[in-house]
Amino acid sequence: MKNKSLLLYAFAYLAFLYVPVLVLPVFSFNDSQFIAFPLSGFTTRWYGALAGDSAMQHALGNSLKVGIVTALLSTMLGLAAARAVTRYRLRGAGAALGFISLPLFIPDIVLGLSLLMLLGAMGLPLSLAAVMLGHLLVCVPFALTVLIARFEGFDRNLEEASADLGEDGWMTFWRITAPLMLPGIIASLLLTFITSFDEFLVAFFLSGTEATLPIYIWGQLRFPERLPMVLALGAVILAVSVVLVICAEHVRNLGVKNRVVGA
């Protein structure tokens, strides 16, 4: 009884989550400029237009650049900090952790604007590098959270055992720590990349003339005739993200199997 009503609720909730998102692919294949029912026929011309839009390509390139650099840097910083607070007994570790997590408690608009003012005061131009710095701020707390969880589930005896078996710190890192942290590192890279790739507000203030993909999309929203193309872009992002997640999971499973078989 209760299970059944819960299940019903679950499906209703799922519908609430999916209906707005499905608007993107549905109208991206609709052969009309106007986003309204009834649908007027199937077309892929919006995808064609999208593929031919050089401004979009440029923005996509910028977003990939910023996303990849942000993901790598924030994961590296998160890794070092997570290791510091979980492996060492440090005075002030709690305060440091609080400070690093602070951006989670500050609205993004404040983060973006304060950086904008700093750049202005230092006479530095708005640029993708500035966007990266802002995204680092947003992403490091996420990376740290993921990686701390990982380190906490990590028996520190394993590293001691490695030292005991004759490996120095560096080799222990490569033979034990890195492989065991890998799932956490991948999770952190993915999460920070997606966060940066999708971030609008900070980039809005800091990107200057170099648009990232969300800035490009924001610009397109003002032109009704370009909407179906933007929806196509949203559908593509959705599809790529899903494939990416499935691939990551698949690769990880492969890795596990190989280890079991190979001696």
Next chain:
Amino acid sequence: MIFLTVSNVSKSFGGPPVVNDVSLDVMRGEFFALLGPSGCGKTTLLRMIAGFETPDRGTIAIDGEPMNAVPPHLRPTNMVFQSYAIFPHLNVFDNIAYGLRKLKLSKDQLHARVEAMLATVRLDGLGNRASDQLSGGQRQRVALARALVREPKVLLLDEPLGALDKRLRETMQVELRAIQRKVGITFLLVTHDQEEALSLSDRVAVMHQGRILQVADSRTLYERPNCREVADFIGEMNFFHATVREIAGGSASLNAGLLGLVTMPAANLAPGIKTDDHILLAIRPEHVRFAASGVAGDIAASTFLGERSHFHVRIAGRSEPVFVSGSVAPTGAVHLEFPPEKLIGLPASD
């Protein structure tokens, strides 16, 4: 021949010392146990020998070489961790081969060495097994093999059997002893299980609150504990207050309260006990006898343990019962006899 020397080692983690001025000599090829309740500092001592902790004071030497400045990965010791610390991403073979990388063996040599070790710990054919598909006993064997394959000068075992159930523990005890005889490596075992320490080891050091109380072979520890804590920790013991009246001609006479006047061999007194000292008389339950006359008491409780039974005998003027272990099963009012040659005199812990 002394092989491992611990001299005046102390260690604290900011509070009171966890290891307090400990000195210890372990012989080559010896199976040595550090026995004590949890928190007595035995694991910290072991970790200092392995190099994971640095002594605040004192020195540790193995085979004549001082170890204080040597990092863990360069010490001639290997450790079996309490959690076993089996590398979860490596299979059994790779776990065991982990520490052999530096030897730069050929593939065949490496294989032969690991296979031989697998045979020693009776895991033949399990090299390809993933580490998360091992039973508790198998994990223990992998941890042992991984440490032994490096042929350390001293093998350190931190509660190696603690995670196993009782039956498996007994089997592994026998095997551990056999393996130690076979490889001839010095084993240093840390345990809180007195039975394990007594049955496995050549000698045992009993630790309490960071200090070593007594170092002796199992029989001596049981029969001649040198203080109340050791007597209490190893087996069960009855204690009676007494005062020494005279020590002469190899025998001592004492005023032992409830037990009356007692004359016992002076050799049974702990060293340092003098006339007029207030001491503790100790006697094991199995040495107390039911008799026709003696100290009168009532059986308050009895536990049947198979070939023997355990009795709590209440005697007048004493709050705690006297523990008696025997094969006969009397009921109701009894008389207890305390054979003087089985009494031990220990310093009263004030």
Next chain:
Amino acid sequence: MTQRQGGFKQQILRFGLRWTPPFSDNPAAKGGDVADNGRNAGEGYALLTPTLVVMGLALAAPLALMAVTSLKDQSGMGFAAGWTLDQYGAVLGRASYRLLFLRSVAISAVVTLVTVALAYPMAYFVAFHARRKFFWLVALTIPFWTSYLLRVFAWKIILGYGGVINSGLMRLHLIDQPLGVLLYNPFAVVVTLAHAWAAFAILPIYVSLEKIDRSLLEAASDLGDSALRRFLRITLPLSMPGVIGAAVLIFVPTTGDFVTPSLVGGPAGTMIANLIEVQFNGVGNWPLGAALSLVSMAMVAVIAGLFVASARAAAKAAR
């Protein structure tokens, strides 16, 4: 062992939301094993330093500059000499600003409440009743793998004058005039934000429900609790960390959200971030923008802090 199984799937899905606010009893904050002491502390600080430097540079320095600027007066393209509290006077004194602050907090509070309340049964279902948890978690997160902007914009399409609902309803002849009340009001902002931030509620709540030892529930039943009482006395209190985490995680960013009020809010749904944005991109009054930013930041922090503290006090009292 646990490393291999527990890890990746959940980690991706949790979206990094095994979430513990820094001011909670974070085990990591208490530092590592007893074993590491003074000798190694240097290494630890060395590992922590790069992150602290970057955060100091990108967070502390800009905020400090913002605080300094907020004490200035705009004068042409630059700032007037001397210091003043005028900006704060304006921020706190003008009724229209106060209204915006109030509305931002109110909308955000409603969004938080609605999102958490809607997500809880969902997370409860996945944690306790779903047969294929992994499937459900993937299904629940997929909608969030596309652009935030477009997820918000999708609601504009749905709620708009010529949008999906109106054109659909008219087609069905249920209405003959498009409904104008759907879009450009606080209601549209609430619906859109509740949708956009759903994952941030589901995942922390799911994680905290999943962590509950099932034998506790059996014990409660065994001791005579009905299903409802058991839920109120065991399940709900034990899942509070997830609820609190979710609430903070949603309240902070939605209060300062700019995109949603801009796209679907209309004049009645304008929020504080829109006002701040105008000071920088529109009228060019940086000191006022800085003061507005700092006040809203402080307001969010105080409200979130009070909320966490009172939730914990309530949890303690209930025990």
